[in-house]
Amino acid sequence: MASNRNLLVLPGDGIGPEVMNEVRKVIAWMGKKRAIGFDIKEDLVGGAALDKHNTPITDDTTKIALEADAVLFGSVGGPKWDTADFSKKPERGLLRLRKEMDLFANLRPAKVFDALVDASSLKPEIVKGLDIMIIRELTSGVYFGEPRGRHTNAKGEVEAFDTQRYTVPEIRRVCAVAFELARKRKNKVLSTEKANVMYTGVLWREEATKLHKESYSDVQLSHMYADALAMQLLRAPKEFDVIVTDNLFGDILSDEASMLTGSLGLLPSASLGAPDATGRRKALYEPIHGSAPDIAGKGLANPIAQTLSYAMMLRYSFDLGKDADMVELAVENVLKAGYRTGDLLVGNTAGTKKVGTQEMGDAIVKELDRLA
Ligand code: NAD
C-alpha cells in the first residue's frame, strides 16, 4: 500500500530473515485491516551484504537508511564470517548504521508476560509483573573510542587496545532520554557505571547528577556500580524502573535482563536519534538477540522479539501507540493460549503447545484478527 511512511527492512543473517518473514505477515495485516501502509525498501546487511558486495553495508544502503523514516533490522553475523577481516565483519554494518544515523539512545524494555513467569530462570515471585527499561548509550564508549587496534609493542609483544571515551554532551543527552522516559513510567532512574575504577564512570556519575539537579529533580535518581547492578538485577529486579548506562554495560546487562523475562528471543529494542526541527528522529528497530547460528535455518527461532520491535516502531516513529498496543496484546494472548517456541519451553510447561517460527507468526496474526 502506498503511504508517506518510508521503511527500510534489513533482515540480515541467520535467523534474521526467518523472524522478519513473520513480521511481514503482521505488516501486511496492518496494511489490509488498519490501513497502516509503508513504502518498503529492502536490502542486504551483514554477512549477506559482505558476500554480495564485499562490504557489510554499502554506501547506497546507508544512504537509504539515513533517509528512511525508520529501519527495521533483523540480525547480523555468524561463523561463516569468523575469518572476515575485522573492518568488514558483518557486525560492522550495524555499527556503521548506529554511528552514521547517530542513534545514541537504545531503549531495551524487559517485561515479563504473566504467561511466562515459569519460563524465567528466576522464581516466579521475583519476576512476576517485572517491567524495566534499559537505556543503553549506543554511539560512543569503548565501541567507538579511538585509538583502537593492535600492534607489536616496544617489548616485541603483540597487544590490542580499545578506548573507553565519553564526552559531557554524549552523557547528558542519553541521561536526558532516561529522565524523560521515567516521567512517563514510575519516575525512577538508576544510572550505572564503574566510577570506582574508570574516569568515564566518574564523569558519567557527575553529569547524571548535574543534569538531574538542573532539570529533572522531580525524578528519583540513584547510582550503582555496574557489577553490583548485575547482581541486584538477579536478586530483586522489580526494584528498578529506568536504567541508564554506557554502550558496553548496556549490551551486557540487557542480555542478562532478557533471562528475567524467559528468553533472549523476546526482547525488542528501539535505537533513536535526536529529534530534528520538525520533531522527526532517525530510528532503527531491532531485537536485542543475534543471528542465533545454532538454530538458524531450522524454523525454530522465536519471532516475538522482532515482532515487538515492529510494535516499538509503530509507537516511537509513527505515533501509532494504539496499534502498537494491539500487536503487544496479540503476542501476550498467544503466549497465554500456550503457544511456545523451543526457547520458551523451560520450567513448568503444562498446557503449552510447541510451535515453530512460522506457526508462532501465524498465531499472532490470527490473534490480531480476533482482536480486530
Ligand atoms: P545470539 O543472540 O545470536 O544467540 C544466543 C543464544 O540465544 C543462542 O543459543 C540462540 O539460539 C538463542 N536465541 C537468540 N535469539 C533467539 C530467538 N529469536 N529464538 C530462539 N532462540 C534465540 O548470540 P551469539 O550466539 O552470541 O551471536 C551470534 C552472532 O550474532 C554473532 O555473530 C554476534 O556478533 C551476532 N549478534 C548480532 C546482533 C545483532 O545483529 N543485533 C546481536 C547480538 C549478536
Ligand code: IPM
Ligand atoms: C547487540 C549486539 C551488537 C552489540 C553487536 C552485534 C554489534 O550484541 O545489539 O546487542 O554488541 O551492540
Ligand code: MN
Ligand atoms: Mn548484545
